[in-house]
Amino acid sequence: MAVVSADNRGLRLGARYAVLVLVAVIFVFPLLFMAMSSLKPDQQLLSDTDSLRAFLPVGDISLNNYFAAFERAPIGVFVFNSVLVTGITVILALFVCSLAAFAFVFLDWSGRGFIFSVLLATLIIPYESIFIPLLLMASQLPWIGTGGFEIGWLNTYRVQIIPFVADGLSIFLFVQYFKDLPRELIEASRVEGASWWFVYRKVVLPLSGPVIATAAILKFLFMYNQYLWPLMVVQAEEIRPVMVGLGYFTDQLNVPWGEVMAYLTIITVPVLAFYLSLQRAFIASVASTGVKG
Structure with missing residues (x-):
């Protein structure tokens, strides 16, 4: 009985952490999209929005947008x-x-x-x-x-x-x-x-x-x-x-x-x-x- 109880607690704890990780990922996705998009030129940024590439540092990656932003304002x-x-x-x-x-x-x-x-x-x-x-x-x-x-x-x-x-x-x-x-x-x-x-x-x-x-x-x-x-x-x-x-x-x-x-x-x-x-x-x-x- 003790082993079964410990297994149940482990399953509940695992399920709880899984839910927390899922919620954390949902909240992190907009920040990740923002950071990754800031490294891409406009044309690539817009074309990547319909796929997971929007959340990945792929393609033409550079800091040009940051330099241009500091020049603009x-x-x-x-x-x-x-x-x-x-x-x-x-x-x-x-x-x-x-x-x-x-x-x-x-x-x-x-x-x-x-x-x-x-x-x-x-x-x-x-x-x-x-x-x-x-x-x-x-x-x-x-x-x-x-x-x-x-x-x-x-x-x-x-x-x-x-x-x-x-x-x-x-x-x-x-x-x-x-x-x-x-x-x-x-x-x-x-x-x-x-x-x-x-x-x-x-x-x-x-x-x-x-x-x-x-x-x-x-x-x-x-x-x-x-x-x-x-x-x-x-x-x-x-x-x-x-x-x-x-x-x-x-x-x-x-x-x-x-x-x-x-x-x-x-x-x-x-x-x-x-x-x-x-x-x-x-x-x-x-x-x-x-x-x-």
Whole structure:
């Protein structure tokens, strides 16, 4: 019986891994197609799309599309801008949203239930529906910087960052995770005289790695893929992000597909690097249901 049970467990484990490998292959295929297509001339790229050759480095392989893409657009500037804007937004969002969630979960103040309900209601409002009012507001907001006092945030990094620092989804994720943290740790810290700021920094945040990774990945993907808002508020080439840069390759009748694939391959690298750096914590957040005290 023990041998039969062990065989059944082995079969189940093998079937599970087979399904996971199949799912991984399905997700990897678009990336593989993109990378392989970026090495081929347009005519071969299009002719290979009806066969498995589209996923293989066969035919006339070269880096010409990459060289042509860098000549067509300042790709390095676009990638730098996107990484800068996305990185700053993620860091600020993690701090602001986790702090707001901490106040909702651990602090007792009047009206927090109603305000949290209003916050959740904002999740059904698409960002695109508020872009026009936000654009009008951003064009009239004052700012004091190194150049002195000025009116308007257009054509700046701050207009791409500040409107997206706080969002309902990230706060909701932190709230749900914080609710599962052992209250005994919080109460013991408070009994010993720790301030709420100390509890937030030294007790809550060190236990929140999974939700921090989850919120960071979701915010990174949202910010890195921004297109409509930067297109509306940024006209200066030196601060444009990568998605707006796609217009350099598609603004014509004959689209250079090889260069487009090269550009997409280049701008995908920061996303993969960011995800892989947080992969372990992200998987832990999906696999776990909370911290048990």
